[in-house]
Amino acid sequence: MKDEKVHLKTMASGQVAYFDLGQGPILLFLHGFPDTPHSFQDQVNYFKAKGYRCLVPFMPGYGDTSLPSGGSSSMLAIANMLDDWLRELVKDESIVVYGHDWGSIVAQLLTALSDERGQEPYKIEKLVIGAVPPMAAFLKNVSFRQLYRSRYMAYFQLPKVITKIQNDGLDYIRELWERWSPDLDYPNTHCEETVELLKQGDALANGISYYRHMFNPLYIFRGGSQPIRQMNLLLKKRPVPCLMVVGENDACIGIEVFDGGEKSYPHAKTKKVSVPGAGHFVHFEKHEQFSLVLEEFLMDA
Numbered sequence: 001m002k003d004e005k006v007h008l009k010t011m012a013s014g015q016v017a018y019f020d021l022g023q024g025p026i027l028l029f030l031h032g033f034p035d036t037p038h039s040f041q042d043q044v045n046y047f048k049a050k051g052y053r054c055l056v057p058f059m060p061g062y063g064d065t066s067l068p069s070g071g072s073s074s075m076l077a078i079a080n081m082l083d084d085w086l087r088e089l090v091k092d093e094s095i096v097v098y099g100h101d102w103g104s105i106v107a108q109l110l111t112a113l114s115d116e117r118g119q120e121p122y123k124i125e126k127l128v129i130g131a132v133p134p135m136a137a138f139l140k141n142v143s144f145r146q147l148y149r150s151r152y153m154a155y156f157q158l159p160k161v162i163t164k165i166q167n168d169g170l171d172y173i174r175e176l177w178e179r180w181s182p183d184l185d186y187p188n189t190h191c192e193e194t195v196e197l198l199k200q201g202d203a204l205a206n207g208i209s210y211y212r213h214m215f216n217p218l219y220i221f222r223g224g225s226q227p228i229r230q231m232n233l234l235l236k237k238r239p240v241p242c243l244m245v246v247g248e249n250d251a252c253i254g255i256e257v258f259d260g261g262e263k264s265y266p267h268a269k270t271k272k273v274s275v276p277g278a279g280h281f282v283h284f285e286k287h288e289q290f291s292l293v294l295e296e297f298l299m300d301a
Helices: 037-049 075-089 102-117 135-141 144-149 151-155 161-167 171-180 189-198 203-215 217-223 226-235 287-299
Strands: 007-011 014-021 026-030 053-057 093-100 122-130 242-247 271-275
Touching (some): 007 075, 014 037, 014 075, 026 037, 026 102, 037 053, 037 189, 037 287, 053 075, 075 203, 075 226, 093 102, 102 122, 102 226, 144 151, 161 171, 189 203, 242 287, 271 287
Parallel strands (some): 026 053, 093 122
Antiparallel strands (some): 007 014, 014 053
16 A cells, blocks of 8 residues: 555544545454554455455554544544544445454444444444454453563553663564564564654654553543543443454464453354464454455355
């Protein structure tokens, strides 16, 4: 997608930079950290050729996409901003959304907002999440082992961590990739391109701000009632078909943390698929297998 046009849409809640490729039913792809929209290149190529319209934004704070107006990086503020963007872009259509990592949380929130609102002006028809499970499953299954895997989240709360990572040439970002997706060959071109994007402007600080607004009480308490609404949206069961895809070798969020995730989306089509030989960036590492699994889910009416 590097040679494709990047569109810009400005709303009161912020500006979104995005790719809009193909025509047909809409697939929405939401990336996580540390990543860029380009990790979805193979899925976009595959589904564009199959007659789908692929919407792929830079997540808020990345590239030319702003943080939500007001400066909040809470997941609900980000979801509301992307909801505003979709309202501008899509009219009376159904959407299938795939969210990876932080994109998974945002996709879950967009699905909740859509479920509460109904059909207008768009509806999340199916939800696909990768690497991060439904919130209820995460809270139920978190263990000391998982807390150790997630130690980077605590590291990101330190006051001078952004400067330290920048002074070290973002080697820590490379370390996260190598730890979380151990089956990839390194150095990895996409990983290096992600590092370069995070060196631009405030991208690294913006990406880390997601963790601070989610886990740091200093940020949570500033949010008034919004953190409570955010958690309620994430924990309420939704009768929406959900495909959960997890790499068996993911060293960021363990496969066992997905146990029972199906209960959050009680629907006959909801299922979990584990991918052998894949780590955290499952759609990127095993792109052919992932695309086939996604296509099967799309075709299962």
